[in-house]
Amino acid sequence: MFFHRKELQYHAKPDAPDAVFAKQVQELIGGQFGEMTVALQYLFQSWGTRGNDKYRDLLMDTGTQELGHIEMLATMVARLLEGAPVYEQEKAAKDPVVGAIMGGMNPQHAIVHGLGASPKDSNGVPWNSGYIIASGNLLADFRANVNAESQGRLQVARLYSMTDDRGVKDLLSFLIARDTMHQNQWLAAIKEMEAKEGVIVPSTVPPEWEATEFSHTLYTNADSTASQLDFLKQPAPDGAAFKEEESKAFGGVPELKPAPPQAHDTLPGEND
Amino acid sequence: MFFHRKELQYHAKPDAPDAVFAKQVQELIGGQFGEMTVALQYLFQSWGTRGNDKYRDLLMDTGTQELGHIEMLATMVARLLEGAPVYEQEKAAKDPVVGAIMGGMNPQHAIVHGLGASPKDSNGVPWNSGYIIASGNLLADFRANVNAESQGRLQVARLYSMTDDRGVKDLLSFLIARDTMHQNQWLAAIKEMEAKEGVIVPSTVPPEWEATEFSHTLYTNADSTASQLDFLKQPAPDGAAFKEEESKAFGGVPELKPAPPQAHDTLPGEND
Amino acid sequence: MFFHRKELQYHAKPDAPDAVFAKQVQELIGGQFGEMTVALQYLFQSWGTRGNDKYRDLLMDTGTQELGHIEMLATMVARLLEGAPVYEQEKAAKDPVVGAIMGGMNPQHAIVHGLGASPKDSNGVPWNSGYIIASGNLLADFRANVNAESQGRLQVARLYSMTDDRGVKDLLSFLIARDTMHQNQWLAAIKEMEAKEGVIVPSTVPPEWEATEFSHTLYTNADSTASQLDFLKQPAPDGAAFKEEESKAFGGVPELKPAPPQAHDTLPGEND
Amino acid sequence: MFFHRKELQYHAKPDAPDAVFAKQVQELIGGQFGEMTVALQYLFQSWGTRGNDKYRDLLMDTGTQELGHIEMLATMVARLLEGAPVYEQEKAAKDPVVGAIMGGMNPQHAIVHGLGASPKDSNGVPWNSGYIIASGNLLADFRANVNAESQGRLQVARLYSMTDDRGVKDLLSFLIARDTMHQNQWLAAIKEMEAKEGVIVPSTVPPEWEATEFSHTLYTNADSTASQLDFLKQPAPDGAAFKEEESKAFGGVPELKPAPPQAHDTLPGEND
Amino acid sequence: MFFHRKELQYHAKPDAPDAVFAKQVQELIGGQFGEMTVALQYLFQSWGTRGNDKYRDLLMDTGTQELGHIEMLATMVARLLEGAPVYEQEKAAKDPVVGAIMGGMNPQHAIVHGLGASPKDSNGVPWNSGYIIASGNLLADFRANVNAESQGRLQVARLYSMTDDRGVKDLLSFLIARDTMHQNQWLAAIKEMEAKEGVIVPSTVPPEWEATEFSHTLYTNADSTASQLDFLKQPAPDGAAFKEEESKAFGGVPELKPAPPQAHDTLPGEND
Amino acid sequence: MFFHRKELQYHAKPDAPDAVFAKQVQELIGGQFGEMTVALQYLFQSWGTRGNDKYRDLLMDTGTQELGHIEMLATMVARLLEGAPVYEQEKAAKDPVVGAIMGGMNPQHAIVHGLGASPKDSNGVPWNSGYIIASGNLLADFRANVNAESQGRLQVARLYSMTDDRGVKDLLSFLIARDTMHQNQWLAAIKEMEAKEGVIVPSTVPPEWEATEFSHTLYTNADSTASQLDFLKQPAPDGAAFKEEESKAFGGVPELKPAPPQAHDTLPGEND
Numbered sequence A, B, C, D, E, F: 001m002f003f004h005r006k007e008l009q010y011h012a013k014p015d016a017p018d019a020v021f022a023k024q025v026q027e028l029i030g031g032q033f034g035e036m037t038v039a040l041q042y043l044f045q046s047w048g049t050r051g052n053d054k055y056r057d058l059l060m061d062t063g064t065q066e067l068g069h070i071e072m073l074a075t076m077v078a079r080l081l082e083g084a085p086v087y088e089q090e091k092a093a094k095d096p097v098v099g100a101i102m103g104g105m106n107p108q109h110a111i112v113h114g115l116g117a118s119p120k121d122s123n124g125v126p127w128n129s130g131y132i133i134a135s136g137n138l139l140a141d142f143r144a145n146v147n148a149e150s151q152g153r154l155q156v157a158r159l160y161s162m163t164d165d166r167g168v169k170d171l172l173s174f175l176i177a178r179d180t181m182h183q184n185q186w187l188a189a190i191k192e193m194e195a196k197e198g199v200i201v202p203s204t205v206p207p208e209w210e211a212t213e214f215s216h217t218l219y220t221n222a223d224s225t226a227s228q229l230d231f232l233k234q235p236a237p238d239g240a241a242f243k244e245e246e247s248k249a250f251g252g253v254p255e256l257k258p259a260p261p262q263a264h265d266t267l268p269g270e271n272d
């Protein structure tokens, strides 16, 4: 179960209001790789881990903290909206800067949330759990996690260039650092697991389930230069040799049978 | 631009109808890691690649083929529905096996699609482009891709156990093989890129943007065993040393200022 | 503004409970072409019609009635759930027929709605206004409408085969008839408009906005038989002649410029 | 910030596997009023509270615990799936009970999550943050909260009848009790606030913003019996007297002007 | 069934065009608490009411009128877009005010709807029926309704400050008044029902289904001030006494069993 | 299966950067009638066609090319973002034109996609497959297709007025032309099919399934002028005569039975 303490994990105080940047920061809260995603992804992965207690705990430790990251960013958004001229229509009509703010901000910050953060992305699209990955296979999921931390750190780095506010940059520098750690930890765990299981997920597929003649061939379009990639000359990560071939068909031309009358599909013979 | 040839990339012919399995196969078409996701993800990544032509072509080569994978699976679903007793209500009332089929199938296969495949997942939830990852940073995106191929191969392997149909298993064995190749190729490309750029994405963040004192510490809950993980005793993937500490707060308790009257928020003093 | 009268537009009384069919009927309420779509589509089209009062009224007349169709179907679903054994777990464990009902029904009918209809489709996916079409161009929108009534009547016809209940079939026979009328009225209105405006929407595009050398050519894949279609030998509906050619490219190979450093995209030269 | 302890807030151990019930329990995790909603709703409300610290803390205390409720239910789902015959296709073909399980379960439990819980509802629809309410006005939001706890307790009560498993019922009895408390606390807080602010939200609207002649009239359809409701004879909750009138229009018939040519809307005169 | 009359329920005529405000008004049409939600929510609740005819009629009376509220707002949006410079790119390049309008408006008003209203919220996110609440338990649903009218009136009040247009304000003053009435009526109906049924929903849960030792305790975080709330010293709304305790665990540490091999989950022993 | 060639089907090169227009062009990629919709709609229709090979090929030919249209538009968006001042916050603070760009652009172009196109619409809402229509009945689906091409051409025409960039207009002129062709081809195919099948979809419904007394009557509201429409004086498209009548009810007032106790619905007698 969970407990809360009122201190933030790190400072979240902008130097000045900025309603347009408040909209942009929402990407880090409720975007595909916002903190809602990583927090809930790690928690669901942890809750579904069967055995492997240390990994289960690692997921819980990290997920618990990401909950606190939503908190810091929600606080930052609420403060970026403090004192911003979001309801001042009269000023807006006269002052193009105020007008630009009221046009460029997220209207729901003013209308729906009363200057609080929204659980949505930078375009106001609701977060949804279709972003979450939790498969029960930890090697697969740690790969999802290292991707999430890579995308996340990339987005924070981009936002870093989109503001001059030192208070905002201070919080972003903390998030950049934590995503460095999280990339490191998932990469290290992956390396550990790959050393035991091999690199192809899931490692438990019997060879007779696989049409292995297709397991190492790169199929290319006629004008592609991909076959010149250096890595193709090395052994594949699973140890076999890469092959390369122009794309071709191994199956026949499919013909579907007519549907039964109750389907009311177009009857055969309309245009065969 | 794209061209099409009528042969399937591989065989897609079940031995017998199975409307319930047709519903389950939909996960591979329109699920989070179905072929719609990987096809469109690779295409959008390719279209956004700036320079790095061989990688751009690799993405296009792979995406083009995944389009053909949607085709094979759509054909398989259409054939699993051929001859299945999906409109035979009178039989269903008497025959529990037919009843179970009509209750366990996706009703939209009968009502909406007239025995064709649906662009949705195994629960009938529409595919949406929120699943797609295309960031412009190829190392980040190749990590997304190796995850997608890992989750995809895992799901195919699970479906392999959920049917006895040899025709279905034949197609699944091809998909298992292709996802082996795709894991291999993205892993190899990642290794190549990490060797040049380093392992932390994005590699272009200047050190002064990062609160580096937080870049290598695992923060744990009090009862966590994660600190016993072996990998913590090794250097982190980026070369520095991991540290470990019990979770704690570095920021203060946040207090938000009252909202302006136009927000009609609860006034301060209600319950302070 | 709107008014309501308590009589249903038509009877909506099943002969017997059927919780599984109640789930399937939901497609006609909250599916892509359920009554929620047509009702709200016609209302939004009407509210956006600028001049053209008789068409505006036609849209309102039809939309108003479709609201009553949601009502009839919601009543039907509520009655199909009356007396169905949806909470009788003990029976279910012993009686496979009851078990099949509890497994094949929409669980939200029991858990969320307390035996009332749901504003969702036959898989329990919420209706959303992304289904609605309202463009301000009536010829375009009447084409959307004739499609909606075609898809709708098709779905009702399929459901007609999926039940033996005479009460249900009675309501479906009314819906089939109304969708006949609605196809007729939109087709007639389209014919009327096409006679005045021409067949290509929008009719108001000046010729110099169009690369007319591409306005009548069918581009085909190499193995396509589409060029044998009879209609290609007739004048096109807008009066010009169809042409046919194998698919080819008219543009060059695109090269994108590198992104600025603040994007933290992969740098050029990684793999060119 | 947040902390976690490995003990569950309450027991979550079923007596026996039940894959179909595992699907139904998902409503309490990822449905509109599942624990994901209340947990995140209370957290976002707390993070947006400006002053009113005790209410802010109450929201945080309750939200923190609801996170632990997701955990208990995710554990319950994972255990309901332990030992359930979800991959045993051969048995299913012969044994109608196994067949009914494989048809009635959520296929993603087997294919996507490897027998773990899903962050989705009982139909497999992803949870989304459009369910969350956080307005900055606490009286409005506490009303949202008492509704959420009412809907939640109602759903748990329904599920209670849909299983015979004593372990499941034990957990449900805890959730029923907690939702009693949560209804009590929000009702009490509402009463406290209404006594200070008055009952109409927001209390801060100046009277001149309101067309008060419409503030207390019930408009009814011609055949409605609503005007016989007893409460209409009492003073309204805000102290004024209710009035009752048959529904009528106070505005004129709207006529929209033609759109500019660039809109390519239907031209006026098509059918006026 | 439904009938329509062409007069609007109230005036909906702005003094001047304002494309940016047209975008913001969309929140009242297709937002979580826009008129689409309340209209359809009341209709679905009415259609699902079993007995209790006067309440059923009250729901229908109110829902019918809310349909007319969508109509007024759709008309208002269409008129706010009349004469707004939304297609005048050449002016926009030279005139920063025109540029701000084209950047701050909803592009779909111009591109998709041809200057008509959209069935979406102020960020262009489609309305979906996941917003609707219709449980079959009227006390629960009336609580949902009073919340909806509270959130709705709050949003209208905020928009009132965001415009100077007297015509817009006139319509908003009518909506403010109607939401006063609707709060009054649901509050009065709730009071009436609570007097008969008691305050805890559902009132029909037998005491032996509830772990009553947890029904009145507030569990708090260590640094919370919530236990100082005045209402805790009063009897709880259901008559019992509130208790207060620091948050603690009543369940054990959960351990999940390994998954069967067909799940291809991580095997136990990877890192225990 | 599919093949790709690197040349674009047509030129896609703007004269100058324009980040706000890049946002607007997204409607043509990931909007309801963007190229993702038509491409995937035609492919799914083709894959579900049973017999009728020439139509099947026509669908595939057209769908294959629409894939290339996504490619052209994604390239256009990427180039419109090249050199646009999207990360230049310092300039933005001083220069209102730069400020307007950063407020009016899609923030995800900068934060999420690193200056690449997004698979979403002009408001940043993800594309979803709920837009796709594929019914197995080709006459119904060709009507969907002619609507899609009408809406698509309309949107392109509107965008044509919203830019002065000659490179953009060049691409739009190609899209306008192709949508002319596609309207022509679907209209011609529809005419061909209607001549064989008749105009009412599906043509295979037996007359005894239809309550034919309701198949040709226009029901109108009391103040509607729709009955004056000229087309009502002509025979209906299916050959019968139109009738006209004021809207009325043919069914009785529905009464629902009380729910069973396990539903915990409001009991009958609360307010009858």
Ligand SMILES: [Ca+2]
Binding pocket: A038, A066, A149, A152, A178, A179, A182
């Ligand atoms: Ca992180």
Ligand SMILES: [Ca+2]
Binding pocket: B038, B066, B149, B152, B178, B179, B182
């Ligand atoms: Ca693949």
Ligand SMILES: [Ca+2]
Binding pocket: C038, C066, C149, C152, C178, C179, C182
């Ligand atoms: Ca209709």
Ligand SMILES: [Ca+2]
Binding pocket: D038, D066, D149, D152, D178, D179, D182
């Ligand atoms: Ca609760």
Ligand SMILES: [Ca+2]
Binding pocket: E038, E066, E149, E152, E178, E179, E182
């Ligand atoms: Ca209202």
Ligand SMILES: [Ca+2]
Binding pocket: F038, F066, F149, F152, F178, F179, F182
């Ligand atoms: Ca087209």
